Amino acid sequence: MFIHILNLKKSYQSGVVTTEVLKGIEMKLEKGGIGVILGPSGSGKSTLMNIIGGIDRGDSGSVVVDGIEVNQLDDNKLTTYRREQIGFVFQFYNLVPSLTVSENIEVVSHISHSPLNMDEVLEAVGIKDKKHRFPRELSGGEQQRVSIARAIIKNPKLLLCDEPTGALDYSTSRSILQLLQQVNEKYGTTILMITHNTAIAAMADRVFKLRSGEIVAESVNQIPVPAERIEW
Numbered sequence: 001m002f003i004h005i006l007n008l009k010k011s012y013q014s015g016v017v018t019t020e021v022l023k024g025i026e027m028k029l030e031k032g033g034i035g036v037i038l039g040p041s042g043s044g045k046s047t048l049m050n051i052i053g054g055i056d057r058g059d060s061g062s063v064v065v066d067g068i069e070v071n072q073l074d075d076n077k078l079t080t081y082r083r084e085q086i087g088f089v090f091q092f093y094n095l096v097p098s099l100t101v102s103e104n105i106e107v108v109s110h111i112s113h114s115p116l117n118m119d120e121v122l123e124a125v126g127i128k129d130k131k132h133r134f135p136r137e138l139s140g141g142e143q144q145r146v147s148i149a150r151a152i153i154k155n156p157k158l159l160l161c162d163e164p165t166g167a168l169d170y171s172t173s174r175s176i177l178q179l180l181q182q183v184n185e186k187y188g189t190t191i192l193m194i195t196h197n198t199a200i201a202a203m204a205d206r207v208f209k210l211r212s213g214e215i216v217a218e219s220v221n222q223i224p225v226p227a228e229r230i231e232w
């Protein structure tokens with residue numbers, strides 16, 4: 001199992017108040033799979049994803065990603081894990097405004113262990129002809145393509161996407177979902193995606209419904225739907 005989480009708990013302390021955000025999460029996702037996490041605002045989706053990606057730490061329980069017990073890594077090893085194994089895509093693209101498209105991607109490829117070829121990645125995400133532009137000269141969908149290119153150039157084992165289409169219109173959202181499916185197929189990258197949009201769950205191999213820090217339902221799609229056929 002590529003991702004295997006057992007009894008993961010996480011609380012946040014603010015003043016004297018302790019909030020239990022994750023209450024014993026159990027989750028499995030196979031290598032090369034696409035997982036979707038659904039759930040209302042505040043249910044713990046981002047917290048869970050941040051722990052899987054090594055941005056945050058769980059309080060207890062086990063989080064194994066490709067054989068690595070993430071919760072047990074010291075700070076240096078956690079940084080290396082995050083840098084070398086994980087790609088992140090967020091709702092807002094977080095591109096550096098003063099750098100061109102290719103420079104934004106190069107920043108990551110320079111610190112990567114075995115980066116993919118820049119032109120191949122630009123081609124794969126469909127922005128090769130825009131590599132000398134600045135982010136302000138791109139549409140939202142194009143900026144998200146750059147952020148996906150930046151995430152995959154380091155050839156991550158796992159791509160974590162937090163509301164990747166949250167800021168995009170309908171047709172652009174669909175094209176970004178198609179792109180994520182293509183990345184999954186072309187590079188075999190395991191993808192875990194948070195969304196509010198239940199229709200998107202159709203493209204996943206596994207769907208996890210989170211409510212108040214617990215997985216309340218889990219389903220398996222034997223035949224995931226191609227993103228271009230998803231409607232909402």
Ligand SMILES: Nc1ncnc2c1ncn2[C@@H]1O[C@H](COP(=O)(O)OP(=O)(O)OP(=O)(O)O)[C@@H](O)[C@H]1O
Nearest residue numbers: 012013014021039040041042043044045046047048
């Ligand atoms: N660093 C933090 N310190 C204190 N509380 C936090 C922190 N991060 C998250 N929380 C709290 O944990 C709960 C879960 O937050 P989380 O962001 O994981 O939810 P979510 O399901 O991703 O929500 P959304 O869909 O709105 O992004 C919320 O009540 C939030 O206020």
